[in-house]
Amino acid sequence: MEKIKAIIIILFGISSFAQTDDFKQIDFTKADSIAKFYHGENLDNLPLLVHKLTATFTTDVEKFRAIYTWVSTNIDNDYGSAVKNQRKRKKLMNDDYALGNWNNTFKIHMFRTLLKDKKTICTGYAYLIKELSTIANINCKIIDGYGRNIDNNIGELSVPNHSWNAVFLNNKWYLSDATWSSGYTELPTYAFISDYNDGYFLTEPKLFSKSHYPLNEQWLLMQNNPSVSDFLNGPLVYGNTFKNTIIPITPATMYIETSKKMINTFTLEISESFKIEELELEISNGSNRTKVEPTNTVITDNLLNVDYQFKRTGHYDFHIKLKDEVVVTYLIKVKRKLYHSKRSSNKIKI
Template sequence: MFAAIGSSARNVDKSNFGKVDSSVMRIGPMNNYMLKQIVDAVTAGKSKQADRARAIYAWVAFYIDYDCRAHHHPKQRNNSASHALINRKTTYEGYANLYKTMCELAQIKCEVITGFAKYTPENIGLVNEKNMHAWNAILIDDTWYPVDATWGAGQTDSKVKSFTKTYNGAWFLADKELFALSHYPINKKWQMLDTPFNKAAFSISPIIGPAAIANEVYPVVMRGKIRGRADTSKKVAFEVDNPLLVRSVSVSYKYREIAPVPFTIEDNYLYVDIPFEKAGKYPVNIYINESLAYIYNADVAEPIKRPKPKPVPIRTEPVKRSPVRGAG
């Protein structure tokens, strides 16, 4: 029997996650330890399933790096959990396999999910083998939730040549709708939504950043392309569950470093004014509370060229006046 899939991650108590992350950092990488010893150490004293699963997520994300070289040589990859543990680096499949193995050692049911993921603006509109990915689903209190330890560990550059270690907890028990806009499983049931997105909706949607999940900000229009005209601004709308979470909004793109932009919130809708300074096609990054929330591809037309008004001719000769006629 398939467990519940429609429940939101808001039903999970996340209040201890910060303390869990800190405890895992204090434990450290535990080099030369067996996997079971590591699992026992990071989950010790944690009675809740969600806290134990978070501890494993944090350890994997903190201490396993992404293997960019192996990423480009799929036939030479070793995606086993043991290889990831020994070498302390792996690709997305290795992250998913390691997380599953560690969860099972902690008596947490976990599945490896394969499919496609979008993480750069070049991915918008594309679903092919170049954006293949793997992540996990875990069963917490009889409900399935998505987890991506690869994205929790950091990010690569767009060509997957270098990896930057930056821990991010947003991809653990992430909001299922936003997760489904960035991860498309081959088996659609693992979207864990009552009404799953189709591949076309996934393909054209914007890139989802961790701040969208952390602040519960949802796109009103699913298209990841916005059109505008230079020297004007474009208003983009989002739905927000808790408007008080949104303290600042900034934008950056090819011709503009990150800088604040005007925004308004009305009836749980966030409206962001994106100024277009130059024509062209380029990605637009939207930040909420100084963290990346969305990436769109902008198609900005040249400004409208209005015809210059014709100059009014100036008379240079004196005006001849008619003689004044007297009465009578």
């Protein structure tokens, strides 16, 4: 009976629509301060570390916040190892035996590096978040799947290349990605730059799905799950998209065909803190970048409609920016004429 009860609770949590708004009444300043106070602590004694981070809190969400912030600001991303692992896995993807051996060998290396140098890849981040949360009696899972960025899962599915966490708080599941919260890697040096991004903490599932797709679709945590095709062909989003809680709605795909005579409407779901004066549009054609003015902008409730008419034929990267940082990218092909539709938002090439 207890098992059935637990399964019902978990399924209810998955079907619920998780939102960070659920915790608007919680001030995370104290949790962040605790994480900062214990900056530099080692990983030799995880129960002691959890006690230091969570002992003063009564709510699970504050405990998880302290754990998450500490991991995101104390563990470096080992990008070089991540690249090496991905290349090896792609090479061995058709040889199950060799792939299994590599995975076991690399896992040992990854955990040794994490414990010794506090440096790891996404699997290590997700593992550490799960272990610390479990010690704090918080139900947390590692979610494996696909991460999408400018180099991965554009139009075609690669081997699984990313891991993140789902955490159970107040009878609901929430999604977080400590790896992408932690900072970024400068190329070609592979130097890791610690730069905490709060946008990946308890992220709205609709936004999370723009760059994360789990192997098990139940962990999308949405009532109407996007398809793999939606994930692969959607507009490109960035860390600043998450930081500013911008969700591209339409066009639904990154590749768009239009003509010079057409008004193109780009619809974004925005947060309450959005400021229209910070919006910028940029067109890139090869090495040339040009800022352009929208034809029109309209905000209705939490939706922003941006209209733009392209002046010349050709192929363009069309960037929607906020505070001079790119948040959404579309790839545009502008023709002289299009004969099969009246609006470019319906002329999407998949």
